[in-house]
Amino acid sequence: MNNNHLQVWNNCLAVIKDNVPPISYKTWFEPIVPLNLENQILTLQVPSHFFYEYLEEQYIDILRKTLRKEIGNSAKLEYNVVMENNHIANAKPFSVVVPGNNGTNTKNRPVSMPSDKEELTIRNPFVIPGIKKLHIDSQLNPDYSFANFIEGDCNRLARSAGVAVSENPGGTAFNPLVLYGDSGLGKTHLAQAIGIKTKELYQDKTVLYVSANKFQTQFTEAIRNNNKNDFLHFYQMIDVLIIDDIQELAGKEKTQNTFFHIFNHLHQSGKQLILTSDKAPIDLKGMENRLLSRFKWGLSADLQNPDYETRVRILHQKAYKDGIVLENEVIEYIASHVVNNVRELEGALISLLAQSTLNKKELNLELAITIIDRLVKNTKRELSIDYIQKVVCDHFSLPIDVLQVKTRKREIVQARQIAMYFSKTLTKASLASIGSQIGKKDHATVLHACKTVNNLIDTDRGFKTQIDEIDKKLKM
Ligand SMILES: Nc1ncnc2c1ncn2[C@@H]1O[C@H](COP(=O)(O)OP(=O)(O)OP(=O)(O)O)[C@@H](O)[C@H]1O
16 A cells, blocks of 8 residues: 555546646646645645635545545545635645545535634623623634735725724724625625734734624614623623614614613723724614714725726635635636625636536636626626615605505505515515515514515415516616
8 A cells, every 4th residue: 555645636637637627637636735744644734725625526536435445444635725815824724534435425515623722712792790801702704814905096095994994993083883785895805804803903902893783683683682781791801892783773672772782882982993884874764863963974995896806806805715726817707797795706716616516617718708608698787775676656646655654545555565575575684674665564463465465476466466567677
């Protein structure tokens, strides 16, 4: 049996080369670097996390067979992923054991090596009796760093403010810093980048990222368990508090009230608040005025759609991170056709890579044209509740503000119910948030509206036709 890692891997490659298409071999096997062979564990270096996942999904069988042939039945495979910012020193090893032949089909998962620090870390708790200084898991994703955030005209102000805040948290005029803009434009990424940079510069500061939904759930649980004070104290101990998607608190008065107290306490103690929202503070509905007025104390910076040059740079960076080399013409084609937001750009790139490998096609402009055209046609536009109200009112020839009026007039009540129904089915907004935007109603009213519309669709053919027509208009 062979013990030399280079020889073992070369022998494996010889078999793999005969069994996979040349394009796949070139894309997925040539970039792999064998690092080590010890105790029947072969360690391979791969260029990215995506690359590792892809190998595991598509090629685990052939990897298992060839490895066992070379090093025996207890062969194991470990991957070493070069960290995506390409600092080799930061290489993050994790191991994946080649599954045994026990017939189970379990998907391999990476196992991160727990460090001492991680073992001590407590995951977002809010009651630790007797402990003064907590070590809190900041809930930050290392991929969302400033280094990975491409700057363009679309985000320059927000990014610069973010850098300033991370260099001097709580000490600039940007408190709170409110980052707002449409979905997929980088609000979460930027907010997290501020947290990551702050942690790098100020190791003793407690940074916490939490989504507004999670904050709301924790609050509800704290009330149920009678420990609202612990909840408050926990949040009041944070130095840099990042709350994502603050619009989700619309209509949730008690949570807003508690957040108001946390906000005041942190602000008065010179702590930093960073909030993200899908709308500018001035356009947020269902929020208490005293809270909205505080959001305006600092800086509200918007994120806009990236322009063509920025889209090209983002695509180059994402391809590089995934260890894939793309022709400029392919990148340029994607950048000029996928224009809505950065999340869609990323999705387009991943579809292209997957299609190229699964269908064993060369990753060239021809393939990009086929895939991207299909994708762009099928991309659903993200609908806003305002737009839904407009389409529903147009359909019934009603003025749009009539849905906000307190009235029991049947036609208005029904139009409102239909707008609520479509908002629930076509957006990610919560019942409370829908209610607060359509006629200032509560979540129970929205729930009732959805049930009523569903019942009528099942029982009234004329009504169903109307709903189908509105649906078509909304999806046009
Ligand atoms: N300027 C940028 N440079 C690099 N990547 C970006 C940039 N902007 C956004 N992205 C990437 O686009 C994806 C979507 O970004 P993100 O989740 O931050 O959007 P969002 O505005 O918070 O969306 P949502 O409101 O739907 O939560 C992420 O993978 C992020 O890394």
